[in-house]
Amino acid sequence: MGNTIHPMHGSFVNADLVACVLRVLPNFECLASTILTSKAIYNIFQQHPCSVVRSVAYNLVGPALPQALRFVRCQNAQLYSKPVDELLGEDDIQKHPVLSSEDITSLVAISTSVQELESLFSWRMKDRRYKTSQLSFAESTRFQKAMYRLSLFSAVYGRNAYESTIEPDSDQLEEIDSALEEAKALRKGFFASFSTLELRDIQRIEMFLRGIIVRAEGVYFATISPTTYSPETSFALYCAPHRVIDVYKGGLYCITERDPDMMEEMFFNDFVIWPLTSVLVDRKEPPLLPVNQKQPIIDEIVGEHDRCSQCQSDTINGLDLWGPSNWSYLWGTPPLHSITQLLKGHVGANLADGVHFLTLLRETPAEELVGGLFDYNTPAYITWNKADWLCSQCLNKFIRDHLHIWYLGQKIKKGDVIPENCWYGYNCRTQTHRLAHAQKLNHWCEPTRGDAPPTNV
Ligand SMILES: [Zn+2]
Numbered sequence: 001m002g003n004t005i006h007p008m009h010g011s012f013v014n015a016d017l018v019a020c021v022l023r024v025l026p027n028f029e030c031l032a033s034t035i036l037t038s039k040a041i042y043n044i045f046q047q048h049p050c051s052v053v054r055s056v057a058y059n060l061v062g063p064a065l066p067q068a069l070r071f072v073r074c075q076n077a078q079l080y081s082k083p084v085d086e087l088l089g090e091d092d093i094q095k096h097p098v099l100s101s102e103d104i105t106s107l108v109a110i111s112t113s114v115q116e117l118e119s120l121f122s123w124r125m126k127d128r129r130y131k132t133s134q135l136s137f138a139e140s141t142r143f144q145k146a147m148y149r150l151s152l153f154s155a156v157y158g159r160n161a162y163e164s165t166i167e168p169d170s171d172q173l174e175e176i177d178s179a180l181e182e183a184k185a186l187r188k189g190f191f192a193s194f195s196t197l198e199l200r201d202i203q204r205i206e207m208f209l210r211g212i213i214v215r216a217e218g219v220y221f222a223t224i225s226p227t228t229y230s231p232e233t234s235f236a237l238y239c240a241p242h243r244v245i246d247v248y249k250g251g252l253y254c255i256t257e258r259d260p261d262m263m264e265e266m267f268f269n270d271f272v273i274w275p276l277t278s279v280l281v282d283r284k285e286p287p288l289l290p291v292n293q294k295q296p297i298i299d300e301i302v303g304e305h306d307r308c309s310q311c312q313s314d315t316i317n318g319l320d321l322w323g324p325s326n327w328s329y330l331w332g333t334p335p336l337h338s339i340t341q342l343l344k345g346h347v348g349a350n351l352a353d354g355v356h357f358l359t360l361l362r363e364t365p366a367e368e369l370v371g372g373l374f375d376y377n378t379p380a381y382i383t384w385n386k387a388d389w390l391c392s393q394c395l396n397k398f399i400r401d402h403l404h405i406w407y408l409g410q411k412i413k414k415g416d417v418i419p420e421n422c423w424y425g426y427n428c429r430t431q432t433h434r435l436a437h438a439q440k441l442n443h444w445c446e447p448t449r450g451d452a453p454p455t456n457v
């Protein structure tokens with residue numbers, strides 16, 4: 001190597017080597033702290049600032065850097081409601097290779113969210129045993145490209161576009177109608193610029209994000225079907241798809257500070273699905289992702305053909321099995337209105353304990369709760385183990401048969417004195433309308449009298 005060696009404070013700094021080291025740093029924090037360690041290193045950085053910064057950006061974001069930079073630059077330039085050919089392209093990184101500090105700040109922010117979403121995607125769609133991404137390089141690249149493209153779509157045609165074109169409290173219906181038609185044509189034009197395979201990747205991501213949003217609405221995840229739609233899912237994607245990671249962590253309402261008005265609903269309904277499927281239909285492609293076929297993005301699913309440890313059902317895909325490593329995906333915070341529906345009889349509406357039961361559920365993470373149920377295995381479940389992989393049907397059955405027993409156990413642990421059992425146990429109707437009765441007897445138990453009124457057992 002023909003580079004110069006500069007003596008510096010008694011040590012030697014090899015300029016080429018230092019430049020190489022700077023280029024492999026994983027992120028901008030490392031870069032900043034490294035170039036501040038010595039004047040010599042800082043000077044070497046100053047000889048190649050653009051290429052070093054670009055390399056670090058690549059290390060941070062990965063091969064989807066062109067898509068990420070396109071998102072960042074279009075968003076920062078506020079290119080709202082522009083036709084796709086007036087947006088910056090994915091080749092903008094070649095046309096304008098110098099990254100500004102604004103580019104870098106925005107890249108760091110979005111790439112963090114996208115990487116976290118990738119880990120979540122991997123956990124749900126590739127390998128249910130690990131919460132960190134197990135995607136191959138090719139799978140990860142497809143995921144990230146599709147994620148940045150979807151984020152760009154929302155940044156340009158989503159809520160910001162609406163706010164910049166529609167006057168607040170506008171009542172000019174004709175104007176609104178034509179704005180909506182125009183918005184739809186622009187959205188369709190955007191998706192038409194991608195190949196069908198790329199659209200399928202975006203479609204897969206859309207479905208995955210929708211699952212997270214529905215989960216955050218308090219629906220018990222094991223009951224969600226892939227065709228579940230709700231206005232909230234469209235609205236979250238219309239605001240910012242990459243922020244669905246915040247929805248996963250903190251619930252649905254952390255995504256936006258302002259609720260939509262009635263009119264805005266017309267603009268976010270089917271925000272992604274309508275234009276995307278319209279393009280597919282124009283191309284004579286099936287509008288929905290084909291069922292029972294290899295799904296986009298993922299080449300290989302780990303444990304795809306695993307069976308439920310108990311029922312061995314051959315209709316359940318390995319990804320829809322639940323065990324200790326993925327129980328925590330089953331419900332989020334605030335959780336699980338629908339878990340209470342799994343309670344037997346009428347005990348969910350018990351006047352004495354109902355509120356405490358809900359509070360306890362809210363405070364107990366899914367992992368702890370499902371794991372805790374196994375501490376109360378009833379004789380019928382003697383062969384069931386914590387480490388089993390269960391399909392949702394078997395898991396629901398197990399939760400249903402143990403949730404009330406678990407709750408009684410929690411009361412005992414808390415030091416409550418448990419009164420005598422009511423003959424009708426959880427089937428007792430009186431517990432739901434007479435507080436004195438609900439307080440006087442225990443209802444978190446099996447009925448011992450068969451003449452209880454008909455129930456939903
Ligand atoms: Zn099963």
Ligand SMILES: [Zn+2]
Nearest residue numbers: 422428430431
């Ligand atoms: Zn009773």
